[in-house]
Amino acid sequence: MTIQEQPSSAPGWRTYLNGRTVSILFLGFSSGLPLYTLIYLMQAWLAKSGLDVKALGLFALVTFPYTFKFLWAPLMDRYAIGSLGRRRGWMAATQLSLFLVIGGLGMLDPKLELTMIAGCVFLIAFLSASQDVVIDAYRREILAENEQGLGAAIIVNAYKAASLIPSALGLVLADSMSWQAVFWIVAAFMLPGFVCTLLAKEPAVYGAPPKNLQEAVVLPFREFVQRDGWNQALLIIGFVLLYKIGDSMATALSTKFFLDIGFTTKQIGLAANATGWWAALAGGAVGGIWMIKLGINRALWVFGVLQAIAILGFAWLARTGPDSLLLSAVFGFEAFASLGLGAAALVAFMSRATDPRYTATQYALFSSLAAVPRTFINSSVGYIVAETGWFWFFIVCFILAFPAMMMLPKIAPWNTRNEQA
Numbered sequence: 001m002t003i004q005e006q007p008s009s010a011p012g013w014r015t016y017l018n019g020r021t022v023s024i025l026f027l028g029f030s031s032g033l034p035l036y037t038l039i040y041l042m043q044a045w046l047a048k049s050g051l052d053v054k055a056l057g058l059f060a061l062v063t064f065p066y067t068f069k070f071l072w073a074p075l076m077d078r079y080a081i082g083s084l085g086r087r088r089g090w091m092a093a094t095q096l097s098l099f100l101v102i103g104g105l106g107m108l109d110p111k112l113e114l115t116m117i118a119g120c121v122f123l124i125a126f127l128s129a130s131q132d133v134v135i136d137a138y139r140r141e142i143l144a145e146n147e148q149g150l151g152a153a154i155i156v157n158a159y160k161a162a163s164l165i166p167s168a169l170g171l172v173l174a175d176s177m178s179w180q181a182v183f184w185i186v187a188a189f190m191l192p193g194f195v196c197t198l199l200a201k202e203p204a205v206y207g208a209p210p211k212n213l214q215e216a217v218v219l220p221f222r223e224f225v226q227r228d229g230w231n232q233a234l235l236i237i238g239f240v241l242l243y244k245i246g247d248s249m250a251t252a253l254s255t256k257f258f259l260d261i262g263f264t265t266k267q268i269g270l271a272a273n274a275t276g277w278w279a280a281l282a283g284g285a286v287g288g289i290w291m292i293k294l295g296i297n298r299a300l301w302v303f304g305v306l307q308a309i310a311i312l313g314f315a316w317l318a319r320t321g322p323d324s325l326l327l328s329a330v331f332g333f334e335a336f337a338s339l340g341l342g343a344a345a346l347v348a349f350m351s352r353a354t355d356p357r358y359t360a361t362q363y364a365l366f367s368s369l370a371a372v373p374r375t376f377i378n379s380s381v382g383y384i385v386a387e388t389g390w391f392w393f394f395i396v397c398f399i400l401a402f403p404a405m406m407m408l409p410k411i412a413p414w415n416t417r418n419e420q421a
Contacts, residue, residue, distance in 0.1 A: 020142050023200045024151055027091070027135045028158030030193025033165060034098050034128035037186055038063060038121060041166035042105070043255045044265055045179055046117075049110035052382075056256055061379045062122045066371035069129040073364035074216035076134050085202035087138040092197045094131035098124065099190040106183025132367065137360035140351065141203035150288045152347040157284020160339040164280075165189050167255075171269035220358035224365070227355070236353055239404055239411045240369045243304065243346055245377065246401030247338040250311045250394055252381045257314070257390055262322035271324060275332035283340010290341070291348060297412035299345040301405070307342035308401035310334045315394035346370065349412065 046056060080086040081093060105120045135155075143151045166186050173182045225233050258268045291299040313330035320326055350366040385393045408414075 019201075020144070021151060021154055023142070023196055024139050024154050025158045026193050026196035027138065027200075028155035029162045030095055030190060030196070031128075031132050031135050031155070032159035032162030033186070033189055033193075034102065034124050034131070035063075035066070036163035037102055037166040037170075038124060039166075039251075040163065040255055041170045041174075041183070041186060042121065043253070044171055044174065044259070044268075045106070046110055047256055047259055048174075048265075051110070056253060056382055059118070059121065059379075062118050063125040065122070065126040065129040066132075067368050069133050070361060070365040070368045072130070073133045073361045074213065074220070076130070076137070077358075077360045078213055078216040084197070086205075087134055087141070088197050088200060088202050090134040091131065091138065092194060094127050094134070095190050095194040095197060098127050098131065099187050099194070101127065102190070103184040103187035106180045129371075133360055133364045136363045136367065138203060140354070140359045140363065141205075142201070150292075152351060153284050153288025153291070153344045156287065156340065156344040156347055157281060160280040160284065160335060160343070162189075163339075168269045171255075171265040175264070175266045175269075216361065220355070220361040221365075223355050223358060224362055235407060235411055236366075237369055239407050240346070240350060240366050241372055242404035242407070243300075244307070244338070244342060244370065245404070246311055246397045246399070247307050247334075247342065249377060249381055249400065250314055250397040251334065251338075253385065254314070257318070258327065260390070261318065263324075263327060267322075267324055267327065271327045271331050275328040275335070279332035279335035280340055283336040284344060286336075287341045287344030291345060296345065296348050296352060297408075297416055298414055299341075300349060300412045301408055301414060303337070303341035303345045304401070304405050304408070307338040308398060308405075310337040311394055311398045311401060315391050315398070318390040318394060 042059075043056060046059070076086075076090050080089050082089040084092055101120060101124050105117065105124065108117050108120065110117060139151055139155055170182050170186050173185060227233070255268065259265070263271075287299075287303065290302075294302065310333050313333055317323070317326055317330050350363060350370070353366060354362040381393075384396070388396065
């Protein structure tokens with residue numbers, strides 16, 4: 001089912017209260033936790049163990065499964081595992097595995113077992129990317145047509161909220177507990193999503209499932225290219241690739257940045273806890289409601305500008321130094337504009353661009369493209385920072401936020417609200 005913009009009959013707040021959207025809330029949280037554990041908690045753990053900024057940047061390469069998850073997404077469309085059904089079976093398997101691997105990661109020694117740590121990080125990324133594929137498909141299939149727009153905002157909100165466990169709770173606990181205990185505590189937050197999976201209903205199948213792997217692999221990509229031709233397909237791919245590149249690069253080594261300019265892990269954690277939760281909540285909620293009013297097209301324009309402005313907050317902090325109030329403001333605005341508004345608009349756009357017959361595979365392709373900057377381009381961030389310093393690095397990130405904006409007249413014209421992508 002594609003997301004439809006319905007300005008005349010927008011869903012109300014009661015949409016949030018049914019069992020389907022509540023399950024999306026828990027599953028969105030479960031989807032975001034592994035990635036943010038790698039971005040924030042693992043980064044602080046390795047930085048405290050003595051790894052330099054270049055080595056930390058290269059660790060982004062081991063998360064490349066997020067970029068290539070579309071390659072095995074057809075398998076998750078074609079096959080079911082266990083007795084829970086095609087969607088819930090895969091969700092339960094990945095969630096339980098992530099709990100065990102995330103907890104086990106903290107038991108390794110960064111000074112002696114760095115290769116094994118890289119292997120565990122790769123496994124977490126693979127399991128997390130696989131979980132994302134099936135949760136995205138579940139979300140599209142379980143929600144009613146008039147719930148799709150707000151459903152995109154809910155999952156973005158929950159995904160971002162999950163970052164507060166490793167970035168706030170985890171870093172605060174690390175100030176007084178062993179890293180082993182901290183990683184197991186963070187891993188335990190995968191269990192609510194696992195319980196939700198066990199209690200949730202399996203969505204109805206839309207159309208006939210792929211009869212074989214050839215159908216599961218070939219048909220989704222053929223439909224996408226043939227829909228409007230190669231030129232439009234390439235424009236959509238380029239836009240998804242570039243829309244959040246500046247923001248993604250700016251936050252790739254944010255924990256390292258905050259530590260470098262003089263903040264403690266406790267200050268970073270408390271700042272995120274004090275402002276990040278509420279800013280993420282506001283960004284997700286406002287993004288959903290505002291997007292219904294603006295339409296997806298205009299939301300991409302407005303939210304894109306705001307997420308670019310958020311990058312400048314990091315540059316300001318680089319000039320100012322360790323100011324706790326400014327740290328909270330930067331955390332809050334970045335969460336609101338980039339991981340609230342901007343991400344909600346991009347999720348809605350990608351959802352609209354999928355054919356309902358091939359939800360899992362096509363959405364996995366788009367979300368894989370969106371992960372390219374985080375996986376490959378972000379691996380160079382450490383080298384760029386080493387050459388430019390933090391302030392000019394953030395200025396570069398700000399400039400990189402605008403190539404996608406220049407594509408909007410063809411991808412999402414301002415004066416067109418209801419066209420199909």
